[in-house]
Amino acid sequence: MDKNSLIECHRRIAPFIHLTPVLTSTLINDMVGTTIFFKCENFQKMGAFKMRGAVNAIMQLTEQQRIKGVVTHSSGNFAQALSLAAQSLGVNAYIVMPFNAPQVKKDAVRGYNGIISECEPNLAARESMAHQIVEEKGATFIHPSNDNDVILGQGTACKELLEIYPDLDCVFSPVGGGGLIAGTALAAKYFGNDCKVIGGEPFEVDDAYRSLQSGVIETNATANTIADGLKTQLGDKNFPIIRQNVERIIRVTEQEIIQAMQILWERLKIVCEPSSAVALAALIKEKEHFSGQKIGVIISGGNVDLAKLPFR
Amino acid sequence: MDKNSLIECHRRIAPFIHLTPVLTSTLINDMVGTTIFFKCENFQKMGAFKMRGAVNAIMQLTEQQRIKGVVTHSSGNFAQALSLAAQSLGVNAYIVMPFNAPQVKKDAVRGYNGIISECEPNLAARESMAHQIVEEKGATFIHPSNDNDVILGQGTACKELLEIYPDLDCVFSPVGGGGLIAGTALAAKYFGNDCKVIGGEPFEVDDAYRSLQSGVIETNATANTIADGLKTQLGDKNFPIIRQNVERIIRVTEQEIIQAMQILWERLKIVCEPSSAVALAALIKEKEHFSGQKIGVIISGGNVDLAKLPFR
Numbered sequence: 001m002d003k004n005s006l007i008e009c010h011r012r013i014a015p016f017i018h019l020t021p022v023l024t025s026t027l028i029n030d031m032v033g034t035t036i037f038f039k040c041e042n043f044q045k046m047g048a049f050k051m052r053g054a055v056n057a058i059m060q061l062t063e064q065q066r067i068k069g070v071v072t073h074s075s076g077n078f079a080q081a082l083s084l085a086a087q088s089l090g091v092n093a094y095i096v097m098p099f100n101a102p103q104v105k106k107d108a109v110r111g112y113n114g115i116i117s118e119c120e121p122n123l124a125a126r127e128s129m130a131h132q133i134v135e136e137k138g139a140t141f142i143h144p145s146n147d148n149d150v151i152l153g154q155g156t157a158c159k160e161l162l163e164i165y166p167d168l169d170c171v172f173s174p175v176g177g178g179g180l181i182a183g184t185a186l187a188a189k190y191f192g193n194d195c196k197v198i199g200g201e202p203f204e205v206d207d208a209y210r211s212l213q214s215g216v217i218e219t220n221a222t223a224n225t226i227a228d229g230l231k232t233q234l235g236d237k238n239f240p241i242i243r244q245n246v247e248r249i250i251r252v253t254e255q256e257i258i259q260a261m262q263i264l265w266e267r268l269k270i271v272c273e274p275s276s277a278v279a280l281a282a283l284i285k286e287k288e289h290f291s292g293q294k295i296g297v298i299i300s301g302g303n304v305d306l307a308k309l310p311f312r
Numbered sequence: 313m314d315k316n317s318l319i320e321c322h323r324r325i326a327p328f329i330h331l332t333p334v335l336t337s338t339l340i341n342d343m344v345g346t347t348i349f350f351k352c353e354n355f356q357k358m359g360a361f362k363m364r365g366a367v368n369a370i371m372q373l374t375e376q377q378r379i380k381g382v383v384t385h386s387s388g389n390f391a392q393a394l395s396l397a398a399q400s401l402g403v404n405a406y407i408v409m410p411f412n413a414p415q416v417k418k419d420a421v422r423g424y425n426g427i428i429s430e431c432e433p434n435l436a437a438r439e440s441m442a443h444q445i446v447e448e449k450g451a452t453f454i455h456p457s458n459d460n461d462v463i464l465g466q467g468t469a470c471k472e473l474l475e476i477y478p479d480l481d482c483v484f485s486p487v488g489g490g491g492l493i494a495g496t497a498l499a500a501k502y503f504g505n506d507c508k509v510i511g512g513e514p515f516e517v518d519d520a521y522r523s524l525q526s527g528v529i530e531t532n533a534t535a536n537t538i539a540d541g542l543k544t545q546l547g548d549k550n551f552p553i554i555r556q557n558v559e560r561i562i563r564v565t566e567q568e569i570i571q572a573m574q575i576l577w578e579r580l581k582i583v584c585e586p587s588s589a590v591a592l593a594a595l596i597k598e599k600e601h602f603s604g605q606k607i608g609v610i611i612s613g614g615n616v617d618l619a620k621l622p623f624r
Contacts, residue, residue, distance in 0.1 A: 021333050023355065042581045043335065262618065269354045269583040269614035302581035306574065306623040 001152060001241075003190040009152040010159055013055040016088050019160060020044050025267050032284055033291045037168065038264075039161040042272045042302025046112070048229075049180055049300050050081035050144070053153030057142045058082075058089050060149045066091050068138040073119075073126035075101040076229055077301055078144035083114030094139055096129045098122075104305065145177025146235025155183025161296050162191040171296035172279040175199040175208040175249060176230035178238035180300060185245035195296075199242075199249035200282030202227050202257060208234055208242065209249040226254055226310060229275035229301065250282035257281050258310045264299070265311075274310070276300045313464060313553075315502040321464040322471055325367040328400050331472060332356050337579050344596055345603045349480065350576075351473040354584045354614025358424070360541075361492055361612050362393035362456070365465030369454045370394075370401050372461045378403050380450040385431075385438035387413040388541055389613055390456035395426030406451055408441045410434075416617065457489025458547025467495025473608050474503040483608035484591040487511040487520040487561060488542035490550035492612060497557035507608075511554075511561035512594030514539050514569060520546055520554065521561040538566055538622060541587035541613065562594035569593050570622045576611070577623075586622070588612045 023038045041049035058070055069092030072082050079095045086093035095114045097106065098121035109116055117133065119125040134141050143150065157180075158171055171188055173181040181199050188195040201208050204225035210218040217239050223231040234242070252260075261277035263284075264270055276299045283295060335350045353361035370382055381404030384394050391407045398405035407426045409418065410433035421428055429445065431437040446453050455462065469492075470483055483500055485493040493511050500507040513520050516537035522530040529551050535543040546554065564572075573589035575596075576582055588611045595607060 021335075023333075026357075045338075047581060265583050265618055269359060271577050271581040271583060306577055306621070309618070309621065311618040 001148060001186060006152055006155055006159060006186060006190055009056050010156045012059050013052060013153060013156065016055045016085065017052055018044055020157070022161060022164060023268055023270065027267050028263060031263070032287050034283070034287065034293050034295045036295050036297055037161065037165050038268060038297050038299050039157055040270060040299045041157055042270055042276065042299050046077070046080045046084045047301055047303040048077040048081065049154055049157050049298070050077045051085060052156050053150035053179060053183070054078065054081040054085035054142070055088070056153030057147060057149040058085050058091055061140055065140050068140070069094060070142050071096065071130050071133045071139040072142050072144060073130045074144050075105055077303060079105070079109050079114065080112060082142060083109050083112035087113045092139070094133045094137065096126050096133070098126070143235070145179030145232060146237045148237055150179050151183045151186070151238055151241065153183065154180045155187040157298060158184040158187035158296070159191050162187060162195065165294065165296065166191070167193055167294060168195050168296045169293040170196040170198055170247070170290070171298065172198050172200055172283050173298045174227070174230055174275050174278040174300055175201045176275065177232035178208065178234040178242055180298065181246060182238035182241040184298060185241055189245055196247040197245060198247050198282065200278040201249050201251050202230060202278060203251045203253055205231055206251050209251055211239060212243060212249060227257055227275040227278050229273055230278065250286055252278060252281040252285055256285060260284060262311055270299065271302045271304060272299050273301045273304050276302070313460060313498060318464055318467055318471060318498060318502055321368050322468045324371050325364060325465060325468065328367045328397065329364055330356055332469070334473060334476060335580055335582065339579050340575060343575070344599050346595070346599065346605050346607050348607050348609055349473065349477050350580060350609050350611050351469055352582060352611045353469055354582055354588065354611050358389070358392045358396045359613055359615040360389040360393065361466055361469050361610070362389045363397060364468050365462035365491060365495070366390065366393040366397035366454070367400070368465030369459060369461040370397050370403055373452055377452050380452070381406060382454050383408065383442050383445045383451040384454050384456060385409070385442045386456050387417055389615055391417070391421050391426065392424060394454060395421050395424035399425045404451070406445045406449065408438050408445070410438070455547070457491030457544060458549045460549055462491050463495045463498070463550055463553065465495065466492045467499040469610060470496040470499035470608070471503050474499060474507065477606065477608065478503070479505055479606060480507050480608045481605040482508040482510055482559070482602070483610065484510050484512055484595050485610045486539070486542055486587050486590040486612055487513045488587065489544035490520065490546040490554055492610065493558060494550035494553040496610060497553055501557055508559040509557060510559050510594065512590040513561050513563050514542060514590060515563045515565055517543055518563050521563055523551060524555060524561060539569055539587040539590050541585055542590065562598055564590060564593040564597055568597060572596060574623055582611065583614045583616060584611050585613045585616050588614070
């Protein structure tokens with residue numbers, strides 16, 4: 001995945017995504033002691049950066065493949081992203097979801113014409129049902145994060161940020177399944193000027209932190225975090241990119257995530273997910289190391305249940 | 313207040329304010345049946361459009377006046393706006409607030425170096441204390457909404473919107489003290505192309521609606537609304553402008569305000585005040601009349617207590 005493949009990807013998906021705004025806040029800058037540029041993917045179509053990768057993955061399929069549709073298993077943003085991307089491109093999207101997924105998430109997928117197949121709430125059942133749809137429909141399976149076309153698509157957010165602010169010292173991204181931070185690392189490498197990429201990860205799901213330490217993909221024993229978008233795990237496509245191009249990963253507590261989320265809502269006036277706040281929480285945690293620098297922070301998404309907010 | 317005075321005002325205040333972004337949402341457009349451009353003053357400095365008028369009013373003072381400072385009575389956004397505007401321009405701001413105003417609002421004013429004088433929580437006490445400060449310090453009193461320089465400043469938000477989208481059919485603005493909608497009406501008159509201005513107002517504080525009916529400034533008997541920024545009353549400077557240039561005012565219920573606020577948070581992904589949602593609520597209420605039109609909606613501000621949200 002060279003520089004040109006990222007340029008071509010961006011050109012390809014541009015008509016189907018928003019060029020999202022970059023916001024700044026003097027108050028947050030003063031608080032952290034750095035100049036921060038927030039790339040607001042909560043304003044992306046369907047409310048998260050995942051739209052970028054989903055569009056790119058579908059556009060890379062052949063006409064024959066597109067006719068047969070795409071399939072994924074996800075109860076989160078990628079289910080919505082693949083559904084909307086497929087709808088935009090006139091393709092069927094089959095979404096495997098656990099039967100006990102929240103009604104609001106099922107409704108969102110159906111709102112984008114996604115075709116839901118319900119299964120038992122465990123990974124084996126999800127994979128089995130996705131496999132069955134691949135067999136029966138001839139649909140192409142698209143992984144939410146461990147897919148080169150998805151990784152490239154997610155990288156276009158950081159590319160857009162660096163095209164406006166080419167001299168950022170570093171960019172912070174949350175780390176979940178690894179698609180966003182891998183794409184961000186590629187964009188920083190190709191479009192930055194010695195721009196470092198740093199990940200933010202909850203202590204509760206620190207598989208990426210531990211994987212970088214050990215050199216092999218580690219798993220999470222527990223996943224008790226408010227950052228529900230980050231419970232997924234690295235894969236063999238994105239881990240080598242992360243290992244080679246990400247400077248380091250800073251881990252944060254649940255309390256630090258909630259505090260950063262409150263700062264983003266109160267000061268930046270945006271609705272964003274707890275997962276988005278993890279990147280800012282990581283920066284705040286080690287702010288002395290970044291004093292006076294120009295920092296990009298990727299706000300990953302804004303799909304959150306307003307009736308279940310952590311503020312008091 | 314002619315076209316040129318608005319142009320000069322905008323040029324004057326531009327270095328001290330944000331050119332706020334305009335957001336759109338396909339989902340909201342589909343829901344309402346119009347194309348809506350949201351002018352997001354929740355992203356303005358200190359979190360509301362009030363910064364514009366405050367900066368302009370202070371900049372119109374003589375050097376002698378500036379040395380002696382400015383004074384207002386407000387427990388809301390104008391207290392913060394005048395404090396920050398004064399701080400930006402190196403002027404003292406004396407803010408009269410009721411002693412029982414929320415601590416968070418007092419802290420915000422002090423954060424911008426505003427000098428607070430506490431008084432009894434009634435209008436007579438506020439006015440008396442403000443008068444006393446004018447006498448003692450020689451400070452200039454600046455009214456939050458019934459002041460020509462304030463009205464001009466508030467109009468620059470709509471001017472910015474029309475400079476990008478000159479062919480809007482109408483612009484919706486909330487109506488409180490009348491400064492925002494009067495300025496918006498002037499901007500629409502000078503920079504729009506037959507662009508109508510329509511106000512949104514809670515039934516609970518419908519003084520502006522009734523004033524337009526009767527032709528004289530009416531008062532509110534009650535003020536039991538979630539839109540706390542709209543409890544104030546029209547004045548003799550802004551009412552004639554509103555009477556001449558505002559097409560009409562649409563009144564909305566508390567439930568309609570909360571529903572519109574939820575749409576803005578969930579779909580547009582922005583943190584905004586209930587007062588901001590009143591304009592969208594008014595449009596939704598009579599959406600059949602605006603079908604297929606291009607509509608501007610002024611999102612007035614985003615200063616809200618996250619621990620006291622109306623969503624369930």
